[in-house]
Amino acid sequence: xxxxxxxxxxxxxxxxxxxxxxxxxxxxxxxxxxxxxxxxxxxxxxxxxxxxxxxxxxxxxxxxxxxxxxxxxxxxxxxxxxxxxxxxxxxxxxxxxxxxxxxxxxxxxxxxxxxxxxxxxxxxxxxxxxxx
Numbered sequence: 177x178x179x180x181x182x183x184x185x186x187x188x189x190x191x192x193x194x195x196x197x198x199x200x201x202x203x204x205x206x207x208x209x210x211x212x213x214x215x216x217x218x219x220x221x222x223x224x225x226x227x228x229x230x231x232x233x234x235x236x237x238x239x240x241x242x243x244x245x246x247x248x249x250x251x252x253x254x255x256x257x258x259x260x261x262x263x264x265x266x267x268x269x270x271x272x273x274x275x276x277x278x279x280x281x282x283x284x285x286x287x288x289x290x291x292x293x294x295x296x297x298x299x300x301x302x303x304x305x306x307x308x
Contacts (some may be wrong), residue, residue: 220264220292227255227268227285228296236305241275244302248272249283264289278302 234251238244252268259266267286273279279302287294298308 182240196290199214218292219262220287220294223262223266224287224294224296227266227287228298231270231283231285232305234280234298235300235302238302241272241279244275244279244281245272262289272302275302280308289292298302 178261231248231251234247235244240249248270252270255266255268265286265288266287267284269284271282275282280291281300281302282297285295298304303307
């Protein structure tokens, strides 16, 4: 009879130890896992990419040099208003080179928030919209 009690005690002890180790590991787990999901939730990098794409569209949609400058100025006003709604600061600076039948547009974009600073600089040729 004492052998069966030793076996029962061994099995009960093993179950108790495994249960304790499981709960201790569950209790310690949150401190060991690094949460990187906040990076995916940031909108600023996506906003910067969207501004870049739409800037290329604005440049290629222009019919002439006057229209090109006017469209870029209107787009700049639009994104600055958008930034106010999102609590961002967007700096959108552009310079149009000598413009006759073709031109290049130098663009510098910065999206600033409390969490992120994202920047992009690029040159677009007009009228074909090619990134140089």
